[in-house]
Amino acid sequence: MDQNKKGIVPTMIDAAAKATIETHPVRRNISVLEGSGGNIAVLTGKDGKLLIDAGFTVSKPRLTEALKKLSSDPITQLINTHWHTDHTDGNAWVHDAGAAITAHKNTKKHLSTSTRVEGWQWTFPPAPAGALPTTTFDDEHRVHHNQTNIALKYYGPAHTDSDISVVFEEADVVQVGDTWWNGIYPFIDYSTGGSIGGTIRAAERNLSMVTGNTIVIPGHGPVGNKAGLVEFRDMLVAIRNNVAALKKQGKSLEETIAAKPTAKYDVKFGQFLITPVFFTTLVYSGV
Numbered sequence: 001m002d003q004n005k006k007g008i009v010p011t012m013i014d015a016a017a018k019a020t021i022e023t024h025p026v027r028r029n030i031s032v033l034e035g036s037g038g039n040i041a042v043l044t045g046k047d048g049k050l051l052i053d054a055g056f057t058v059s060k061p062r063l064t065e066a067l068k069k070l071s072s073d074p075i076t077q078l079i080n081t082h083w084h085t086d087h088t089d090g091n092a093w094v095h096d097a098g099a100a101i102t103a104h105k106n107t108k109k110h111l112s113t114s115t116r117v118e119g120w121q122w123t124f125p126p127a128p129a130g131a132l133p134t135t136t137f138d139d140e141h142r143v144h145h146n147q148t149n150i151a152l153k154y155y156g157p158a159h160t161d162s163d164i165s166v167v168f169e170e171a172d173v174v175q176v177g178d179t180w181w182n183g184i185y186p187f188i189d190y191s192t193g194g195s196i197g198g199t200i201r202a203a204e205r206n207l208s209m210v211t212g213n214t215i216v217i218p219g220h221g222p223v224g225n226k227a228g229l230v231e232f233r234d235m236l237v238a239i240r241n242n243v244a245a246l247k248k249q250g251k252s253l254e255e256t257i258a259a260k261p262t263a264k265y266d267v268k269f270g271q272f273l274i275t276p277v278f279f280t281t282l283v284y285s286g287v
């Protein structure tokens with residue numbers, strides 16, 4: 001599919017409309033559902049299911065079925081890792097199914113109004129009332145659910161200005177949202193406060209939060225661990241440095257792209273939505 005002609009947002013929705021939802025058990029009562037935009041973590045138990053992110057609305061029938069297979073508990077809580085549509089488009093139906101929604105205050109801010117994402121060449125209308133978070137926070141927030149302590153913490157501006165980490169403390173599992181794309185170049189949303197510098201700072205913080213035993217759930221890509229976070233951080237820093245050096249020499253964006261500052265990493269990281277040319281463009285605008 002040619003995403004450049006079609007646009008990234010329709011490409012993501014079409015992919016979700018066709019995708020099978022895969023369920024990956026993670027640890028204890030935590031699983032990940034993959035196939036509807038961003039990864040969705042699910043904590044099951046007698047208090048009802050707690051979801052981290054809601055994917056795309058087009059996946060509702062397949063997500064509903066996958067959730068039923070995990071357990072018969074109703075959905076009672078939803079936490080958004082950030083405001084982007086591939087993580088929040090499903091908020092309205094998940095709320096209708098019974099979930100209260102928690103997120104960073106900037107997630108609510110962006111969902112409440114018409115928001116343009118230049119990098120996607122797309123303007124999102126305000127979300128319906130039921131899709132809006134009803135509990136918001138600024139820096140930190142704690143949730144106790146299904147005998148699990150869950151710590152939410154704001155990254156500061158990173159991939160957007162609304163990103164939070166979600167730590168399941170007893171399980172030693174952390175969901176880091178779109179501050180980590182496992183094995184793929186990340187999108188960076190400059191329109192709502194993201195930057196390459198903020199993305200690198202978040203990657204460093206992720207490393208400071210985990211041990212070799214921690215299971216890490218990325219926003220996109222397979223569930224991973226500390227080694228994957230190190231590789232991602234090193235890739236970001238190397239490409240940032242390469243692009244910054246070229247820009248400092250006075251090279252235009254076109255000349256910088258032609259110099260292939262991502263070449264060493266393209267085989268591994270350049271195989272998804274964010275192509276080497278697009279990632280170079282995103283880094284160039286932030287150095």
Ligand SMILES: [Zn+2]
Nearest residue numbers: 082084159178
């Ligand atoms: Zn995102």
